[in-house]
Amino acid sequence: MSKSQVKFGTHEKFPLIRAPFARRGSVYYVYEDFYKHGQLKFGMAKHAEMISGTDFLFDIEFLANGIPVPYEYYADEGSIKLTHGYRWVEIAITDRQHLRVRGYEAGVRFTLNSSNGNGARALRGTRSLKDVGWETEFGKYGKLNFVPIVGSLHIESPYSYEKGVYERAEFEFIADAKTRTFDGAIHEYDGDELYPFGEYEPFDKLVADNKADFAEFKAKYRKVAKGYEQAADYAIYTVWSYRINPRGYIKSPAIMFSLQWAIVAASWQQSYNAMPMQRDLKEAWRQICLMFDYQDERTGRVDGMLAFTGAAASMQPPFQGFALEFILRNVGDDFISAEEAAKMYPKFARWVNYWTTYRNAGRGDDVTAIFSPHESGWDDASNFQDGFPANDPNNLTFLVLLMECVALLAKKAGDIAVSDEWYARANKLTQTIIDEFWDGEKFATMVKGKRVDSMSLADFQPIILGKRLPQHIIDKVAERVLAPGEWLTEIGLASESMKSPLVTFGISFVCGRVVAPQNMIIAVGLQAAGKQKEAEIIARLFCDNVKEKGMILGFAPYDHFPLTGEPAPDQPMPFATDGWPWTTWCANGFLTLASSVIDA
Amino acid sequence: MAYKPNLAETPFGRRDSRHMVVDQGGTLWLALASEAAPSLVPTAPRPAGLFEINALRDGKPLPYTYDADDATITISAADATIAITHDTATNALRFEAHNVTLRLDGKNPAGVSSTNKPNGTEVNIGGGKYFFIAPRGTISFDDTWVLASFGSVTPILDVAPDADGKVELIAYDLPADTVPPPVTKTFGECILQNKADFAAFSELLKDGLSDEVRYKIWLNSKKLANGHWCITPNRVISAATTAVQQAIASLAFKDGDASIDVLLSIPEASPPLHGYVAAKLLKSGASASGASRLALAKELERAKKWWDANRWYPGGYYYAYRFETGFDNPPDFRDNGYAPDAELAELVALHQTVIDALIDNSVDLSADIDLTKFVSDGLIAEILKEVK
Structure with missing residues (x-):
């Protein structure tokens, strides 16, 4: 059996409290209860309910002679093993809508235990399907089928006619008396038939296949800088295990924000995920283009978030140009064929024109006015404190890069005249950003013609224009973001200057916390502008912290507010903006920094 | 009016x-x-x-x-x-x-x-x-x-x-x-225009329905993405509705096309009321276009095939889960019982009865299913109280 690339466990650096055990192509996950340490839980991302508020969650109980006993666990990319002395239980997840579970001198019980305090209410019935297994019905959560392959299955699901609910729902795999082992499967499905899964392969082969699948996925990424290899494995594991197969509304493999919390495939995050995949450019390109399968035919708008049941009514920034430009800068454009270019540039163009049409500021040019911070991606950034409509230079910057991508693709497709037009548009907008939005210290958002007096890190994001910017601007941005006592902290760049009275580490995203995407964007921008040393400082600070703390979206840099000295209020854990579960948004940011900025 | x-x-x-x-x-x-x-x-x-x-x-x-x-x-x-x-x-x-x-x-x-x-x-x-x-x-x-x-x-x-x-x-x-x-x-x-629309819609409904129920049906009518009209049970709290509700709601219409349109707005689920409701429609003498009748026949055929493939056991048709009976807590239901249900068999049989009747335009409907047991309150229950 090949060596483990990632390790989670009772005695490992990272338990499964914030990172789930999961697998590419499956909606299943296993994690350790945040409040009851030592208790593993089993859930499913398919229904898109957070683990803090769902009726579909199971306690995993380890049984020795039928009695629940405490256990320890160890997990890698192949399987998770629970142990109690010499007894063990092992779970391996497949990409064919089922998991396998086996054990020696032990049993395992999956007990339905709602996180809403509703016990077994999600269960709506059980029945034997004779040769197939036990089908269990969970209403909106779909069905599970428990199949004993070796050993037997025992179900306890007493129904209270008085209350009209199941009082308990316990599904127990029991070892065969002779071999003292058991082996079973749990299938998930919605209709009348199991997903065609082939045959039950030998368990060890499944584990080996999972490891091989992970290794194959890992090969999509560049090597990271020395000292970050182990963290990179965790980051890649996060992305790999959150990558779901097409299902419901989602038509092609997509990478979820989270499996347990924000169970959506966020539009701009698909492009974030593409950026470090520089050893599989076909996949990187697919990731960047993925959201265009859902492009609105009438307007050209690209949905902000995909859930299994549909698109969430939202919009996210036009990030595709930034991601593609970064990849092109690193590896060139040979991987995009003329046919692909011809196919995609009209779609990219419609996406640009969506913004310059439906968010046009009414000046007769391509300057836009956005209507909510969600359209910028920075939900509570202080550059929006004066409200909306807002002329946001970050939106314009993304549009410049997207325009240039349209131009490049049009050129590859042989449409030179079209290409030239788009380059001209991009150049003109770049000049507008420089002339009108740079105030000498930062790029200021404008509301009703007035500059917003902000101390947000977002004010420096147009650095991603790189050497398109005059050197004095580049120098000033580099100087300001690294000035002590403002955005620079020991763990990376804070999203709001520590000198700002608006800083908060509470229920907040980008008004003080150190967050992955902003650190990545600013560092990549500085690198593009020729400020490699500065980029690397930021990258190392951020990545060093993530190495220790895990793939967490945002971190409070201090336990107090530097401006006033007051202690920052304790936040009850878990906490949404801390990225209670690990997120791919931190993982992909880390991978980009560690593979393409540090030691570049 | x-x-x-x-x-x-x-x-x-x-x-x-x-x-x-x-x-x-x-x-x-x-x-x-x-x-x-x-x-x-x-x-x-x-x-x-x-x-x-x-x-x-x-x-x-x-x-x-x-x-x-x-x-x-x-x-x-x-x-x-x-x-x-x-x-x-x-x-x-x-x-x-x-x-x-x-x-x-x-x-x-x-x-x-x-x-x-x-x-x-x-x-x-x-x-x-x-x-x-x-x-x-x-x-x-x-x-x-x-x-x-x-x-x-x-x-x-x-x-x-x-x-x-x-x-x-x-x-x-x-x-x-x-x-x-x-x-x-x-x-x-x-x-x-609004008055005229209400009046025209009202013409599609059975005589004898109260003005209150007519208004509520009109208010709660919603066009689905599949092009069919459905009658939501409660416009304010939820727009959600079920196949059983649509089957019963379709009884409010005397116009055959309007009735079938509502009946087919949501694919039949369980209990399978579509056949019974369609039989009552045919027996009432309501006329419906060829397209409506063909669509109805196709849905009934699909549904019957499903029951035959998934809920038939030597002994008869059965409900696999409590909710399939139309009740949350039926007192006689047992998990894994595979118990043949006589009324269910009658309902499924009616699918074929109606498919045959659509060809020769006559139906012999002796079944008399108490539909009130499937809805307890709301507009759908009100419809059932008033339709004859």
């Missing part, structure tokens, strides 16, 4: 429009029927009423009374009036006020994001999105963004009268990025 709904119990509205006006505690509220949509994180539920409707004089709300029928609401306050009606062509609710400032007060900022735009005011509130334009009068609206709350301040829209004392406000319900269509009908023309 004006019907006057009790707005404390039944909203003012019309079919296939999300706009509603409801009476909450004696004052009128603007509301939008909710549509389920995925979101990043769960949002807190809001009450049905989204904006309290007020008539202001010198900044102070005037007490008012109102009169509502199926096409319009007239609010009277001192010497002022506010009238409301639907403009179907533009998917808008229209207001006309005289001698008073019209105020729509959102009361609660949770989950609101608002923006004053060059051509109007957009308010995203509790899962609904309004776009307000005032062709007469002046809108005042504070759309201040509150960073820490990820939203705007409480939305309060005031429309002050023009020099002639007039206010006209259009409240659009529009998809994103849609230019508000100009209104082309007068207020009076809209009222007449």
